[in-house]
Amino acid sequence: MKxxxxxxxxxxxxxGHLLVAEEAREAFQLEEIWFIPSGCPPHKRHDELASxxxxxxxxxxxxxxxxxxxxxxxxxxxxxxxxxxxxxxxxHQQYPGNEWFFITGLDAILELPSWHHAEELLDMAHxxxxxxxxxxxxxxxxxxxxxxxxxILTLTIPYLDISSSEIRRRVRHQxxxxxxxxxxxxxxxxxxxxxxxxxx
Ligand code: ATP
Ligand code: MG
Numbered sequence: 001m002k003x004x005x006x007x008x009x010x011x012x013x014x015x016g017h018l019l020v021a022e023e024a025r026e027a028f029q030l031e032e033i034w035f036i037p038s039g040c041p042p043h044k045r046h047d048e049l050a051s052x053x054x055x056x057x058x059x060x061x062x063x064x065x066x067x068x069x070x071x072x073x074x075x076x077x078x079x080x081x082x083x084x085x086x087x088x089x090x091x092h093q094q095y096p097g098n099e100w101f102f103i104t105g106l107d108a109i110l111e112l113p114s115w116h117h118a119e120e121l122l123d124m125a126h127x128x129x130x131x132x133x134x135x136x137x138x139x140x141x142x143x144x145x146x147x148x149x150x151x152i153l154t155l156t157i158p159y160l161d162i163s164s165s166e167i168r169r170r171v172r173h174q175x176x177x178x179x180x181x182x183x184x185x186x187x188x189x190x191x192x193x194x195x196x197x198x199x200x
């Protein structure tokens with residue numbers, strides 16, 4: 001099976017993530033997309049991070065009713081720092097027959113050279129670099145060698161200038177987040193009082 005993987009903090013998940021997944025599914029004829037929220041992300045500030053359980057649950061709320069989207073809790077259950085390298089290794093072991101497409105926004109893939117075992121990563125899955133406001137596809141040639149660049153698939157999608165940071169900022173300022181994330185996610189954020197910045 002051709003499976004798309006979307007890693008991220010999903011703090012919280014939003015329509016940008018969902019559109020990226022859907023567009024990649026269609027473009028590369030992927031049978032399923034698996035969302036993998038990270039447990040303890042190495043690159044993120046931790047003070048605004050909702051609990052792993054809350055981020056996982058919001059992913060489940062967001063994909064409910066979409067048969068080809070799944071949420072995997074492997075990075076959260078591992079309890080260790082989440083490295084894509086470890087996740088891909090584990091998936092290769094668990095599902096040896098699958099062909100993997102690791103889907104990232106441009107901002108994320110431009111950071112890939114600093115990831116754990118960066119050298120091997122590009123051979124462990126097809127990496128798909130998806131357009132995102134603020135970055136240009138041409139920037140790939142700045143951070144990757146020509147040989148690496150050839151391994152990266154690119155995909156241009158309608159720009160949705162939505163980020164989890166912006167959603168958190170809006171919640172902190174009591175602004176609306178309606179239509180930026182699926183309604184059940186919005187309601188969960190508000191009912192749990194996530195991202196209000198008045199705790200701890
Ligand atoms: P934060 O603002 O907290 O960094 P984020 O919106 O960037 O959150 P992440 O969980 O960091 O979300 O991203 C997970 C993946 O989704 C990354 O590969 C990122 O590039 C991609 N992504 C997120 N939002 C978009 C978007 N609006 N368009 C394209 N790609 C996106
Ligand atoms: Mg991000």
